[in-house]
Amino acid sequence: MKRVxxxxxxxxxxxxxxxxxxxxxxxxxxxxxxxxxxxxxxGTAEFWASVAxxxxxxxxxxxxxxxxxxxLASVSFASPRAELVLSPFVAVMKAVPVASxxxxxxxxxxxxxxxxFVTSMVVFPVLYVNTLNGLRSTDKKLLEVARxxxxxxxxxxxxxxxxxxxxxLKAGLALAAGMSFKSGVAAEVIGQPLLSxxxxxxxxxxxxxTADVFAWTAVVIFISWLIExxxxxxxxxxxxxxxxxxAGPDxxxAGPDRSHAGPGxxxAGPDSGKEAP
Amino acid sequence: MILLEQVSKSYGGLKVLSGVSxxxxxGGRVLVTGRSGAGKTTLLRLLLxxxxxxxxxxxxxxxxxxxxEDRLFEEFxxxxxxRACVQETEEHIREALLSLLPEEALSKPVSGLSGGMRRxxxxxxxxxxxxxxxxxxxxxxxxxxxxxxxxxxxILARQNGRVLVISAHDTEGLSSFSEYRL
Numbered sequence: 001m002k003r004v005x006x007x008x009x010x011x012x013x014x015x016x017x018x019x020x021x022x023x024x025x026x027x028x029x030x031x032x033x034x035x036x037x038x039x040x041x042x043g044t045a046e047f048w049a050s051v052a053x054x055x056x057x058x059x060x061x062x063x064x065x066x067x068x069x070x071x072l073a074s075v076s077f078a079s080p081r082a083e084l085v086l087s088p089f090v091a092v093m094k095a096v097p098v099a100s101x102x103x104x105x106x107x108x109x110x111x112x113x114x115x116x117f118v119t120s121m122v123v124f125p126v127l128y129v130n131t132l133n134g135l136r137s138t139d140k141k142l143l144e145v146a147r148x149x150x151x152x153x154x155x156x157x158x159x160x161x162x163x164x165x166x167x168x169l170k171a172g173l174a175l176a177a178g179m180s181f182k183s184g185v186a187a188e189v190i191g192q193p194l195l196s197x198x199x200x201x202x203x204x205x206x207x208x209x210t211a212d213v214f215a216w217t218a219v220v221i222f223i224s225w226l227i228e229x230x231x232x233x234x235x236x237x238x239x240x241x242x243x244x245x246x247a248g249p250d251x252x253x254a255g256p257d258r259s260h261a262g263p264g265x266x267x268a269g270p271d272s273g274k275e276a277p
Numbered sequence: 278m279i280l281l282e283q284v285s286k287s288y289g290g291l292k293v294l295s296g297v298s299x300x301x302x303x304g305g306r307v308l309v310t311g312r313s314g315a316g317k318t319t320l321l322r323l324l325l326x327x328x329x330x331x332x333x334x335x336x337x338x339x340x341x342x343x344x345x346e347d348r349l350f351e352e353f354x355x356x357x358x359x360r361a362c363v364q365e366t367e368e369h370i371r372e373a374l375l376s377l378l379p380e381e382a383l384s385k386p387v388s389g390l391s392g393g394m395r396r397x398x399x400x401x402x403x404x405x406x407x408x409x410x411x412x413x414x415x416x417x418x419x420x421x422x423x424x425x426x427x428x429x430x431x432i433l434a435r436q437n438g439r440v441l442v443i444s445a446h447d448t449e450g451l452s453s454f455s456e457y458r459l
Binding site for chain 1: 325326327339340341342344346348350351352353357361362363402406
Protein backbone atom coordinates (compact mmCIF):
# COMPACT_ATOMS: atom_id res chain seq x y z
CA MET A 1 0.00 0.00 0.00
CA LYS A 2 2.84 2.38 0.88
CA ARG A 3 4.35 1.84 -2.57
CA VAL A 4 1.03 2.38 -4.34
CA UNK A 5 0.24 5.71 -2.72
CA UNK A 6 3.01 7.78 -4.42
CA UNK A 7 2.06 6.25 -7.81
CA UNK A 8 -1.61 7.05 -7.19
CA UNK A 9 -0.70 10.60 -6.15
CA UNK A 10 1.35 10.97 -9.33
CA UNK A 11 -1.58 9.97 -11.56
CA UNK A 12 -4.01 12.17 -9.65
CA UNK A 13 -1.61 15.05 -10.28
CA UNK A 14 -1.42 14.18 -14.00
CA UNK A 15 -5.21 14.03 -14.11
CA UNK A 16 -5.55 17.43 -12.37
CA UNK A 17 -2.96 19.04 -14.67
CA UNK A 18 -4.70 17.59 -17.74
CA UNK A 19 -8.04 18.99 -16.54
CA UNK A 20 -6.45 22.38 -15.96
CA UNK A 21 -4.85 22.28 -19.41
CA UNK A 22 -8.15 21.35 -21.11
CA UNK A 23 -9.95 23.92 -18.98
CA UNK A 24 -13.40 22.74 -20.05
CA UNK A 25 -15.51 21.01 -17.40
CA UNK A 26 -17.74 19.40 -20.03
CA UNK A 27 -14.82 17.64 -21.70
CA UNK A 28 -12.74 16.79 -18.63
CA UNK A 29 -12.98 17.45 -14.90
CA UNK A 30 -10.15 16.96 -12.44
CA UNK A 31 -10.05 14.90 -9.23
CA UNK A 32 -11.05 17.89 -7.10
CA UNK A 33 -14.26 18.53 -9.05
CA UNK A 34 -14.94 14.77 -9.05
CA UNK A 35 -14.52 14.62 -5.26
CA UNK A 36 -16.81 17.63 -4.86
CA UNK A 37 -19.46 15.99 -7.07
CA UNK A 38 -19.16 12.77 -5.10
CA UNK A 39 -19.63 14.60 -1.80
CA UNK A 40 -22.67 16.42 -3.17
CA UNK A 41 -24.20 13.20 -4.47
CA UNK A 42 -23.44 11.33 -1.23
CA GLY A 43 -25.67 13.79 0.62
CA THR A 44 -28.77 12.51 -1.18
CA ALA A 45 -30.86 9.47 -0.34
CA GLU A 46 -31.22 8.73 -4.06
CA PHE A 47 -27.45 8.16 -4.36
CA TRP A 48 -27.38 5.57 -1.60
CA ALA A 49 -30.53 3.86 -2.88
CA SER A 50 -28.97 3.68 -6.37
CA VAL A 51 -25.69 2.27 -5.02
CA ALA A 52 -27.50 -0.29 -2.85
CA UNK A 53 -29.86 -1.32 -5.66
CA UNK A 54 -27.08 -1.79 -8.22
CA UNK A 55 -24.86 -3.59 -5.73
CA UNK A 56 -27.60 -6.02 -4.76
CA UNK A 57 -28.45 -6.86 -8.36
CA UNK A 58 -24.88 -7.06 -9.63
CA UNK A 59 -23.46 -8.99 -6.66
CA UNK A 60 -26.51 -11.25 -6.83
CA UNK A 61 -25.78 -11.87 -10.51
CA UNK A 62 -22.11 -12.47 -9.75
CA UNK A 63 -22.99 -15.07 -7.11
CA UNK A 64 -25.63 -16.74 -9.29
CA UNK A 65 -23.27 -16.90 -12.31
CA UNK A 66 -20.49 -18.21 -10.08
CA UNK A 67 -22.69 -20.90 -8.55
CA UNK A 68 -23.96 -21.98 -11.98
CA UNK A 69 -20.42 -22.02 -13.42
CA UNK A 70 -19.00 -24.12 -10.58
CA UNK A 71 -21.97 -26.49 -10.53
CA LEU A 72 -22.07 -27.14 -14.28
CA ALA A 73 -18.27 -27.41 -14.49
CA SER A 74 -18.41 -30.08 -11.77
CA VAL A 75 -21.08 -31.92 -13.76
CA SER A 76 -18.95 -31.66 -16.93
CA PHE A 77 -15.89 -32.91 -15.05
CA ALA A 78 -17.81 -35.92 -13.78
CA SER A 79 -19.48 -36.71 -17.11
CA PRO A 80 -17.86 -36.28 -20.55
CA ARG A 81 -21.32 -36.62 -22.07
CA ALA A 82 -22.58 -33.68 -20.02
CA GLU A 83 -19.56 -31.67 -21.10
CA LEU A 84 -20.32 -32.46 -24.73
CA VAL A 85 -23.90 -31.26 -24.27
CA LEU A 86 -22.84 -28.11 -22.41
CA SER A 87 -19.93 -27.10 -24.63
CA PRO A 88 -22.00 -25.37 -27.39
CA PHE A 89 -23.98 -23.51 -24.72
CA VAL A 90 -20.81 -22.32 -22.99
CA ALA A 91 -19.25 -21.33 -26.33
CA VAL A 92 -22.33 -19.23 -27.15
CA MET A 93 -22.33 -17.63 -23.70
CA LYS A 94 -18.69 -16.68 -24.19
CA ALA A 95 -19.25 -15.17 -27.61
CA VAL A 96 -22.57 -13.29 -27.26
CA PRO A 97 -21.95 -9.53 -26.85
CA VAL A 98 -23.15 -7.91 -23.63
CA ALA A 99 -25.36 -5.57 -25.67
CA SER A 100 -27.25 -8.55 -27.13
CA UNK A 101 -27.79 -9.99 -23.63
CA UNK A 102 -29.15 -6.62 -22.51
CA UNK A 103 -31.60 -6.26 -25.37
CA UNK A 104 -32.82 -9.86 -25.08
CA UNK A 105 -33.40 -9.56 -21.34
CA UNK A 106 -35.16 -6.23 -21.80
CA UNK A 107 -37.50 -8.00 -24.23
CA UNK A 108 -37.99 -11.07 -22.06
CA UNK A 109 -38.00 -9.70 -18.51
CA UNK A 110 -38.00 -5.89 -18.55
CA UNK A 111 -35.40 -3.76 -16.81
CA UNK A 112 -36.13 -4.56 -13.14
CA UNK A 113 -33.56 -7.34 -12.78
CA UNK A 114 -31.62 -6.56 -15.94
CA UNK A 115 -28.17 -6.16 -14.37
CA UNK A 116 -28.69 -9.35 -12.30
CA PHE A 117 -29.27 -11.48 -15.40
CA VAL A 118 -26.62 -9.79 -17.55
CA THR A 119 -23.99 -10.11 -14.83
CA SER A 120 -24.75 -13.77 -14.21
CA MET A 121 -24.54 -14.51 -17.95
CA VAL A 122 -21.20 -12.73 -18.26
CA VAL A 123 -19.74 -14.36 -15.15
CA PHE A 124 -20.97 -17.90 -15.82
CA PRO A 125 -18.54 -18.92 -18.62
CA VAL A 126 -15.53 -17.50 -16.76
CA LEU A 127 -16.22 -19.60 -13.68
CA TYR A 128 -17.23 -22.61 -15.76
CA VAL A 129 -13.95 -22.65 -17.71
CA ASN A 130 -11.76 -21.89 -14.69
CA THR A 131 -13.45 -24.50 -12.49
CA LEU A 132 -13.19 -27.15 -15.19
CA ASN A 133 -9.50 -26.35 -15.76
CA GLY A 134 -8.87 -26.43 -12.00
CA LEU A 135 -10.53 -29.82 -11.62
CA ARG A 136 -8.61 -31.18 -14.60
CA SER A 137 -5.31 -29.99 -13.21
CA THR A 138 -5.68 -32.26 -10.17
CA ASP A 139 -2.44 -34.15 -9.63
CA LYS A 140 -2.81 -37.56 -11.28
CA LYS A 141 -0.41 -39.13 -8.80
CA LEU A 142 -2.63 -38.04 -5.92
CA LEU A 143 -5.63 -39.42 -7.78
CA GLU A 144 -3.83 -42.77 -7.72
CA VAL A 145 -3.36 -42.38 -3.96
CA ALA A 146 -7.09 -41.77 -3.60
CA ARG A 147 -7.83 -44.86 -5.69
CA UNK A 148 -5.43 -47.18 -3.86
CA UNK A 149 -6.51 -46.01 -0.40
CA UNK A 150 -10.19 -46.03 -1.40
CA UNK A 151 -10.63 -42.46 -0.14
CA UNK A 152 -14.17 -41.31 0.61
CA UNK A 153 -15.70 -38.81 -1.86
CA UNK A 154 -15.78 -36.10 0.82
CA UNK A 155 -12.07 -36.68 1.58
CA UNK A 156 -11.26 -36.55 -2.16
CA UNK A 157 -12.99 -33.17 -2.42
CA UNK A 158 -11.27 -31.80 0.67
CA UNK A 159 -7.73 -33.08 0.15
CA UNK A 160 -7.48 -33.44 -3.64
CA UNK A 161 -9.82 -31.20 -5.55
CA UNK A 162 -10.28 -28.13 -3.33
CA UNK A 163 -6.58 -27.28 -2.85
CA UNK A 164 -6.15 -27.54 -6.62
CA UNK A 165 -9.31 -25.60 -7.37
CA UNK A 166 -8.91 -22.62 -5.05
CA UNK A 167 -6.21 -20.79 -7.10
CA UNK A 168 -8.29 -21.25 -10.25
CA LEU A 169 -11.42 -20.00 -8.47
CA LYS A 170 -9.52 -16.99 -7.17
CA ALA A 171 -8.26 -16.12 -10.66
CA GLY A 172 -11.74 -16.59 -12.13
CA LEU A 173 -13.48 -14.61 -9.38
CA ALA A 174 -10.98 -11.76 -9.59
CA LEU A 175 -11.76 -11.42 -13.28
CA ALA A 176 -15.48 -12.01 -12.82
CA ALA A 177 -15.81 -9.39 -10.06
CA GLY A 178 -14.42 -6.68 -12.36
CA MET A 179 -16.40 -7.86 -15.36
CA SER A 180 -19.62 -8.04 -13.36
CA PHE A 181 -19.62 -4.33 -12.51
CA LYS A 182 -18.51 -3.30 -16.00
CA SER A 183 -21.26 -5.31 -17.67
CA GLY A 184 -23.89 -4.73 -14.97
CA VAL A 185 -23.55 -0.94 -15.04
CA ALA A 186 -23.39 -0.94 -18.86
CA ALA A 187 -26.66 -2.88 -18.86
CA GLU A 188 -28.21 -0.35 -16.49
CA VAL A 189 -27.13 2.54 -18.72
CA ILE A 190 -28.95 0.90 -21.62
CA GLY A 191 -31.94 -0.46 -19.68
CA GLN A 192 -32.47 2.54 -17.36
CA PRO A 193 -33.84 0.82 -14.25
CA LEU A 194 -34.82 3.41 -11.65
CA LEU A 195 -32.52 3.94 -8.69
CA SER A 196 -29.41 2.42 -10.23
CA UNK A 197 -25.84 3.53 -10.86
CA UNK A 198 -26.38 3.13 -14.61
CA UNK A 199 -29.39 5.43 -14.46
CA UNK A 200 -27.34 8.00 -12.54
CA UNK A 201 -24.59 7.80 -15.16
CA UNK A 202 -27.10 8.19 -17.98
CA UNK A 203 -28.72 11.24 -16.41
CA UNK A 204 -25.29 12.79 -15.79
CA UNK A 205 -24.53 12.31 -19.48
CA UNK A 206 -27.88 13.85 -20.57
CA UNK A 207 -27.19 16.97 -18.47
CA UNK A 208 -23.52 17.05 -19.49
CA UNK A 209 -22.55 16.75 -15.81
CA THR A 210 -19.10 15.32 -16.50
CA ALA A 211 -18.10 15.60 -12.83
CA ASP A 212 -21.03 13.33 -11.93
CA VAL A 213 -19.97 10.82 -14.60
CA PHE A 214 -16.50 10.67 -13.04
CA ALA A 215 -17.98 10.46 -9.54
CA TRP A 216 -20.27 7.53 -10.47
CA THR A 217 -17.31 5.86 -12.17
CA ALA A 218 -15.22 6.25 -9.02
CA VAL A 219 -18.03 4.67 -7.04
CA VAL A 220 -18.15 1.67 -9.42
CA ILE A 221 -14.36 1.22 -9.26
CA PHE A 222 -14.41 1.33 -5.46
CA ILE A 223 -17.33 -1.12 -5.11
CA SER A 224 -15.78 -3.48 -7.68
CA TRP A 225 -12.46 -3.46 -5.80
CA LEU A 226 -14.22 -3.99 -2.46
CA ILE A 227 -16.32 -6.89 -3.71
CA GLU A 228 -13.29 -8.53 -5.31
CA UNK A 229 -11.36 -8.32 -2.04
CA UNK A 230 -14.26 -9.69 0.00
CA UNK A 231 -14.87 -12.59 -2.36
CA UNK A 232 -11.22 -13.58 -2.58
CA UNK A 233 -10.91 -13.50 1.21
CA UNK A 234 -14.00 -15.66 1.49
CA UNK A 235 -12.62 -18.20 -1.02
CA UNK A 236 -9.30 -18.95 0.64
CA UNK A 237 -8.66 -16.62 3.53
CA UNK A 238 -6.46 -14.60 1.17
CA UNK A 239 -3.66 -17.18 1.37
CA UNK A 240 -3.51 -19.14 -1.88
CA UNK A 241 -1.85 -17.50 -4.85
CA UNK A 242 -3.58 -17.48 -8.20
CA UNK A 243 -1.64 -19.42 -10.78
CA UNK A 244 -0.34 -18.07 -14.06
CA UNK A 245 -3.05 -17.72 -16.63
CA UNK A 246 -3.44 -18.38 -20.31
CA ALA A 247 -5.08 -16.47 -23.09
CA GLY A 248 -8.66 -17.37 -23.85
CA PRO A 249 -10.11 -17.84 -27.33
CA ASP A 250 -10.65 -14.15 -27.76
CA UNK A 251 -7.19 -13.28 -26.56
CA UNK A 252 -8.13 -12.20 -23.07
CA UNK A 253 -6.33 -13.24 -19.91
CA ALA A 254 -7.77 -14.16 -16.54
CA GLY A 255 -5.03 -13.30 -14.12
CA PRO A 256 -4.78 -12.37 -10.49
CA ASP A 257 -3.98 -8.76 -11.32
CA ARG A 258 -6.74 -8.51 -13.93
CA SER A 259 -4.35 -6.46 -16.00
CA HIS A 260 -5.65 -8.07 -19.20
CA ALA A 261 -9.17 -8.80 -18.12
CA GLY A 262 -11.83 -8.89 -20.77
CA PRO A 263 -15.03 -10.64 -21.58
CA GLY A 264 -15.06 -14.00 -23.23
CA UNK A 265 -13.72 -17.40 -22.40
CA UNK A 266 -10.81 -17.49 -20.08
CA UNK A 267 -8.41 -20.16 -18.99
CA ALA A 268 -6.64 -19.86 -15.69
CA GLY A 269 -3.86 -21.92 -14.25
CA PRO A 270 -1.06 -24.13 -15.41
CA ASP A 271 -1.58 -27.77 -16.14
CA SER A 272 -0.08 -29.25 -13.06
CA GLY A 273 -1.20 -32.77 -13.82
CA LYS A 274 1.81 -35.05 -13.72
CA GLU A 275 2.43 -38.31 -15.47
CA ALA A 276 2.50 -41.45 -13.45
CA PRO A 277 5.83 -43.26 -13.60
CA MET B 278 -2.64 -66.13 -2.26
CA ILE B 279 -1.78 -65.92 -5.94
CA LEU B 280 -0.99 -62.30 -6.72
CA LEU B 281 0.34 -62.42 -10.30
CA GLU B 282 0.25 -65.19 -12.92
CA GLN B 283 2.51 -65.10 -15.99
CA VAL B 284 2.30 -61.32 -16.23
CA SER B 285 4.09 -59.41 -18.98
CA LYS B 286 4.30 -55.69 -19.45
CA SER B 287 5.96 -53.48 -22.06
CA TYR B 288 6.26 -49.72 -22.48
CA GLY B 289 6.59 -48.49 -26.04
CA GLY B 290 8.00 -51.77 -27.30
CA LEU B 291 10.42 -52.15 -24.39
CA LYS B 292 9.64 -55.30 -22.43
CA VAL B 293 9.82 -54.52 -18.70
CA LEU B 294 8.30 -57.69 -17.22
CA SER B 295 8.02 -61.07 -18.88
CA GLY B 296 6.09 -64.05 -17.47
CA VAL B 297 6.20 -62.89 -13.85
CA SER B 298 4.27 -64.92 -11.29
CA UNK B 299 4.07 -64.07 -7.60
CA UNK B 300 2.28 -65.64 -4.67
CA UNK B 301 2.46 -65.34 -0.89
CA UNK B 302 0.81 -66.70 2.24
CA UNK B 303 -1.39 -64.29 4.24
CA GLY B 304 1.03 -62.42 6.50
CA GLY B 305 3.89 -63.31 4.14
CA ARG B 306 6.75 -60.94 3.31
CA VAL B 307 8.17 -60.52 -0.17
CA LEU B 308 11.23 -58.50 -1.05
CA VAL B 309 11.41 -57.49 -4.71
CA THR B 310 14.96 -56.76 -5.81
CA GLY B 311 16.70 -56.02 -9.08
CA ARG B 312 18.86 -53.46 -10.81
CA SER B 313 17.47 -50.02 -11.64
CA GLY B 314 14.96 -50.28 -14.49
CA ALA B 315 14.38 -54.00 -13.89
CA GLY B 316 10.64 -53.38 -13.41
CA LYS B 317 10.27 -53.32 -9.61
CA THR B 318 8.00 -50.26 -9.64
CA THR B 319 6.01 -51.65 -12.57
CA LEU B 320 5.46 -54.91 -10.69
CA LEU B 321 4.22 -53.04 -7.61
CA ARG B 322 1.95 -50.83 -9.72
CA LEU B 323 0.46 -53.95 -11.30
CA LEU B 324 -0.22 -55.33 -7.81
CA LEU B 325 -1.96 -52.07 -6.93
CA UNK B 326 -4.13 -52.24 -10.03
CA UNK B 327 -2.62 -49.03 -11.41
CA UNK B 328 -1.30 -50.70 -14.56
CA UNK B 329 -2.94 -53.20 -16.90
CA UNK B 330 -0.76 -56.19 -17.91
CA UNK B 331 -0.19 -56.91 -21.60
CA UNK B 332 -0.55 -60.61 -20.81
CA UNK B 333 -1.23 -62.76 -17.75
CA UNK B 334 -3.48 -62.26 -14.75
CA UNK B 335 -3.33 -59.79 -11.87
CA UNK B 336 -5.56 -60.95 -9.04
CA UNK B 337 -7.36 -58.01 -7.46
CA UNK B 338 -6.77 -57.34 -3.76
CA UNK B 339 -7.39 -54.28 -1.66
CA UNK B 340 -4.14 -52.59 -0.71
CA UNK B 341 -2.33 -49.74 0.98
CA UNK B 342 0.90 -48.37 -0.44
CA UNK B 343 4.05 -46.36 -0.05
CA UNK B 344 4.66 -45.04 -3.55
CA UNK B 345 8.02 -44.41 -5.17
CA GLU B 346 7.42 -40.72 -4.43
CA ASP B 347 5.89 -39.62 -1.13
CA ARG B 348 2.62 -38.46 -2.72
CA LEU B 349 1.42 -36.45 0.25
CA PHE B 350 -1.22 -33.72 0.38
CA GLU B 351 1.26 -30.87 0.56
CA GLU B 352 -0.90 -28.20 2.23
CA PHE B 353 -1.93 -30.43 5.12
CA UNK B 354 -0.04 -31.57 8.21
CA UNK B 355 1.05 -35.16 8.82
CA UNK B 356 -2.02 -36.04 10.90
CA UNK B 357 -4.40 -34.77 8.19
CA UNK B 358 -2.42 -36.62 5.53
CA UNK B 359 -2.87 -39.90 7.31
CA ARG B 360 -6.44 -39.17 8.31
CA ALA B 361 -7.39 -38.50 4.67
CA CYS B 362 -6.72 -42.16 3.84
CA VAL B 363 -7.26 -43.99 7.11
CA GLN B 364 -10.31 -44.82 9.23
CA GLU B 365 -8.65 -44.27 12.61
CA THR B 366 -9.12 -41.76 15.41
CA GLU B 367 -6.89 -38.69 15.41
CA GLU B 368 -5.42 -39.83 18.72
CA HIS B 369 -4.39 -43.18 17.28
CA ILE B 370 -2.90 -41.55 14.17
CA ARG B 371 -0.96 -39.04 16.26
CA GLU B 372 0.37 -41.83 18.45
CA ALA B 373 1.55 -43.81 15.42
CA LEU B 374 3.21 -40.79 13.84
CA LEU B 375 4.98 -39.93 17.10
CA SER B 376 6.64 -43.32 17.12
CA LEU B 377 8.55 -42.32 13.97
CA LEU B 378 8.53 -38.51 13.98
CA PRO B 379 9.28 -35.73 16.48
CA GLU B 380 6.22 -33.90 17.82
CA GLU B 381 7.08 -30.60 16.12
CA ALA B 382 6.90 -32.33 12.73
CA LEU B 383 3.22 -33.11 13.22
CA SER B 384 1.84 -29.60 13.33
CA LYS B 385 3.17 -28.09 10.11
CA PRO B 386 2.27 -28.73 6.47
CA VAL B 387 4.19 -31.71 5.11
CA SER B 388 5.62 -29.47 2.37
CA GLY B 389 7.86 -28.06 5.12
CA LEU B 390 9.19 -31.45 6.27
CA SER B 391 12.51 -33.02 5.27
CA GLY B 392 12.59 -35.85 2.72
CA GLY B 393 13.11 -38.46 5.42
CA MET B 394 10.22 -37.16 7.52
CA ARG B 395 7.91 -37.11 4.52
CA ARG B 396 8.87 -40.71 3.78
CA UNK B 397 7.96 -41.76 7.31
CA UNK B 398 4.57 -39.97 7.08
CA UNK B 399 3.89 -41.96 3.94
CA UNK B 400 4.93 -45.20 5.70
CA UNK B 401 2.60 -44.49 8.64
CA UNK B 402 -0.25 -43.72 6.24
CA UNK B 403 0.16 -47.07 4.51
CA UNK B 404 0.61 -49.06 7.73
CA UNK B 405 -2.55 -47.65 9.35
CA UNK B 406 -4.71 -48.14 6.25
CA UNK B 407 -6.67 -51.32 5.65
CA UNK B 408 -6.44 -53.79 2.79
CA UNK B 409 -5.11 -57.26 2.09
CA UNK B 410 -1.76 -56.12 0.66
CA UNK B 411 0.81 -53.69 1.99
CA UNK B 412 2.91 -52.55 -0.98
CA UNK B 413 5.99 -50.40 -0.43
CA UNK B 414 8.23 -49.03 -3.16
CA UNK B 415 11.61 -48.16 -1.64
CA UNK B 416 10.15 -47.22 1.78
CA UNK B 417 13.59 -46.58 3.28
CA UNK B 418 14.79 -44.14 0.60
CA UNK B 419 16.50 -41.17 2.23
CA UNK B 420 16.56 -42.67 5.75
CA UNK B 421 19.71 -43.08 7.82
CA UNK B 422 20.57 -46.49 9.30
CA UNK B 423 18.95 -45.92 12.71
CA UNK B 424 15.77 -44.38 11.27
CA UNK B 425 15.62 -47.18 8.72
CA UNK B 426 15.77 -49.74 11.51
CA UNK B 427 12.99 -48.02 13.48
CA UNK B 428 10.86 -47.66 10.36
CA UNK B 429 11.27 -51.33 9.48
CA UNK B 430 10.31 -52.34 13.02
CA UNK B 431 7.24 -50.09 12.76
CA ILE B 432 6.22 -51.67 9.45
CA LEU B 433 6.64 -55.25 10.70
CA ALA B 434 4.75 -54.49 13.92
CA ARG B 435 1.80 -53.16 11.92
CA GLN B 436 1.71 -55.70 9.12
CA ASN B 437 -1.41 -57.22 10.78
CA GLY B 438 -1.62 -60.39 8.70
CA ARG B 439 -1.37 -58.56 5.39
CA VAL B 440 0.94 -59.65 2.59
CA LEU B 441 3.86 -57.23 2.71
CA VAL B 442 5.65 -56.60 -0.59
CA ILE B 443 8.66 -54.26 -0.46
CA SER B 444 11.05 -53.21 -3.18
CA ALA B 445 14.48 -52.16 -1.99
CA HIS B 446 18.03 -51.81 -3.23
CA ASP B 447 19.52 -52.28 0.21
CA THR B 448 18.44 -55.63 1.67
CA GLU B 449 19.96 -55.14 5.12
CA GLY B 450 17.61 -56.25 7.90
CA LEU B 451 15.23 -57.89 5.44
CA SER B 452 16.40 -61.49 5.87
CA SER B 453 12.92 -62.58 7.05
CA PHE B 454 11.57 -61.70 3.58
CA SER B 455 11.41 -64.14 0.69
CA GLU B 456 13.29 -62.50 -2.16
CA TYR B 457 11.91 -62.17 -5.66
CA ARG B 458 14.69 -61.07 -7.98
CA LEU B 459 13.81 -59.39 -11.27
